[in-house]
Structures are given as C-alpha cells and as structure tokens.
Amino acid sequence: MGEEAHASVLDCLGEDQLVELDSGSNCHQTVTFAGEKIFVIGEFKDDILQSCGVRIFDKSTGKWTIPTVLGSKPVSIKAHSAILLGKDRILVVKQNLSLDGCAWFLEIDTPFIREQRSILGTEVVAWIKGVIEDDSPVPIVISGPSGVGKGTLIMKLMKEFPSTFGFSVSHTTRLPREKEKDGVHYHFAQRSIMEKDIRDGKFLEYASVHGNLYGTSFEAVEAVADQGKRCILDIDVQGARSVRASPLKALFIFICPPSFEELENRLRSRGTETEEQVQRRLSNAWAELEQGKSSNLFDHVLVNDELEACYRKLKKILALHGSTEPAYPPSPKSGKLPVCRSISRSDEKILIHGKTAEAGTRPSVTCTVEASLLSGGAPGRTKGLKLHETSSDSPGNGLNGIRLL
Ligand SMILES: Nc1nc2c(ncn2[C@@H]2O[C@H](COP(=O)(O)OP(=O)(O)O)[C@@H](O)[C@H]2O)c(=O)[nH]1
C-alpha cells in the first residue's frame, strides 16, 4: 500500500466504524474498524493481479500487514461497501447488478481464523461467498461400498436426464483407471497439492478411503449449480457425514448390495483393481455397510439387486416420472439487486442502501439483513442469502429484501 493510502486510512481513525476511502460509486477501498485492527479491503496498485486484496493496520503496533488470504476470493471488488458483523467477520457487498456473487463475507477472527493464525504464524483472513438460496432441489449424496453399483446408477440417471443432473467431480490421489479421464471422472491430484488445497479451505469434505485421499471441492459443487443442474456427489460414508455436518443441505442415499458375495462378484468382474486392492475394498465394505444401514445419516437405503428395479426406486425417491426432465423453479440468480451504495446498521439489522439499475423507476431502495442470523461456517463455505420481496410496488424487479442465513 502506498504512502498516500496510508495517510488516508490514518486520517480516518476515530471516525465511524465504516469509512469509504474513495467516496462515491467508484469506491475502490473500504476501511473497517475491528478492535485494535483496521481492515482495508479493495484493489491495491501494488497487487500484481490487481485482484481483491486485504491489508491490516494494527493500531497497537502501528504496523501494516498483508495477511494470508484463504478461500476463493471475489475476482474484482472495485465498487463495494463493507461493515463489521459481530467481532469476527466483515460483510462486503459489491455493486453487482446480478444477485450471484454480490455478497461476500471476510472472516477475520472466527475460531477457524484463530487456529490458522497460530498454525501459519501470520495474519489470516478467509473469504466466503454469499450464495442466493432458492427453491431448487438440494444436491444428492450417494454412498455405498466399492462395487455396489453407485457409478452405474449415477450414469443411468445422468444419461436419461442430462439437463437435470450434474456430477460433482471429486479430487483423488489414486491413479486413473484405464478409461477414466482427468476432470471428468476425477481430478487426479498429487497428494502434496491436494493436502495444501485442503489446508487452504478449498474442500467441502475430504476423507482417506482405501489408502487414498478423496475430496469434494467447493468449486466442484458450485460448477454444477452454476449450470443450473442438481448436483450428484458419489462419496464415501465419512464424506457423507462431513457434508451432513456442513451447511450444505443435501439428500443422502445409501446403496447396499443384495449380499456380500454379490458385492465381491461385481468388484472382481469389474476388473479394475488388483487382488490386493479388491481385498482392501472388501474388508472396508463391512464397516461401510454397518454404518450406512445403522446410522441415521442416510435418508434412504436402496438395495441394488436387479439394476432396473433399483434404478426405478431411485427415480421414485427423486420424484422423477418417466423420462421427462422435471421443470425446476427458475433460479433467482438472474434477478437484479439494487446497486449497493452503502451499508449501515440499525439495532440487529443491517441496512443495504441501494439504487435500482433502471434510472427513474425507483430512486432508492433499502435491503434489510438480519444480523442475528449470521453465524458459523468454515472458509470457502457458502452462506445462504434468502431473498424475499418486501415491496409490491414494483413486481418486475422487487427483489429488495435480503435475508442472510
Ligand atoms: N469422501 C469422499 N469419498 C469419495 C469422493 N470421491 C469418491 N469417493 C469414494 O471413494 C471410494 C472409492 O472410489 P473409487 O476409487 O472411484 O472406487 P469405486 O467406488 O470402486 O468406483 C468410493 O466409496 C467413493 O464413493 C470424495 O470426493 N470424497
């Protein structure tokens, strides 16, 4: 950060909690006060990529720090407003016109940040993207022992309903099988790189399965949602448990074999594993079957005996009739958020003062955010932004109520 910007920040000390360095619609940096620290968010001339950056000024030491930034950050954050929520995170609202990607959270002192600070020995912050919650059907988690037919059932579903379902492409450290393609079946990764990405908060869940590391990145799930499709995750029981514990709502389905002998037959006849690997998968299958059938983790347990019969049951659970692709409610992501001008606070509510894009239709709009509803979450984990219409005077673009969950 240049001397000029330093001076501007220091000039702001003692003023209100939120101070915009460059006032007006082209504000490039905001300053948020959090105890002894001051967080400057925006684009900095000295950042090579000119992407969104964070600088911290510590009043007690009088020093500036460039923190380690975790989570995927907003690509550009030229015009935005920011406000401190509680003591541990900053809400950043970009002046996007589209609802998707307009709201971000910067974690500054959550338990996760404190832990990372002590591990890394540096200042740490983490970005979380706010996502618009809509009424789209939730992702589907499919688990079951190796060789039970998960992949076969998922393939059938995606073939019959190509516009409805999308596969979450996991990362794995295992070697590709003959017909597997990188980026399609899995992202085949080096262990050290995958472990670093896990540390950097890029994974929704991960687990060590049959001696290899497997994980679902946030990006994998978001890529499917961005295509407007319902996401299918093929993950093991440990992964299913992690997803259950995460804010991602999902439907959990466990697939069982008709017998252990049949599972062994299928695994061997698939011919993709060495004898040693088959043995390992079979011995893990006992525990997986035990957990899958006895825990309350799964919403449905399906026995994959005769393939077509099992597939029909799966379609029934997913409310699919015949081969007609279901018509899902339109996503509000295409809606318009009033251009955010500034944010303020009133009791437990955060008010986002905006202007609509179409000049003359509605000169100013205020969105209300329930501050009390903001809590928890790991870095990279998305938060729900619930939109509700609060005004009936402009039905066309009346998305002027925001609730953050
Ligand atoms: N936790 C977790 N498990 C995964 C993920 N991707 C795949 N798995 C599970 O890892 C196990 C082994 O997968 P794979 O090597 O493809 O063998 P297969 O199940 O026999 O086809 C299966 O139980 C998968 O469901 C993931 O991203 N996370």
Ligand SMILES: Nc1ncnc2c1ncn2[C@@H]1O[C@H](COP(=O)(O)OP(=O)(O)O)[C@@H](O)[C@H]1O
């Ligand atoms: N209901 C079924 N009856 C007989 N064979 C099946 C059935 N379902 C799947 N298979 C076969 O079993 C093998 C393992 O299935 P796969 O889908 O790869 O399992 P998973 O993904 O659970 O490891 C494959 O060769 C597949 O064709």
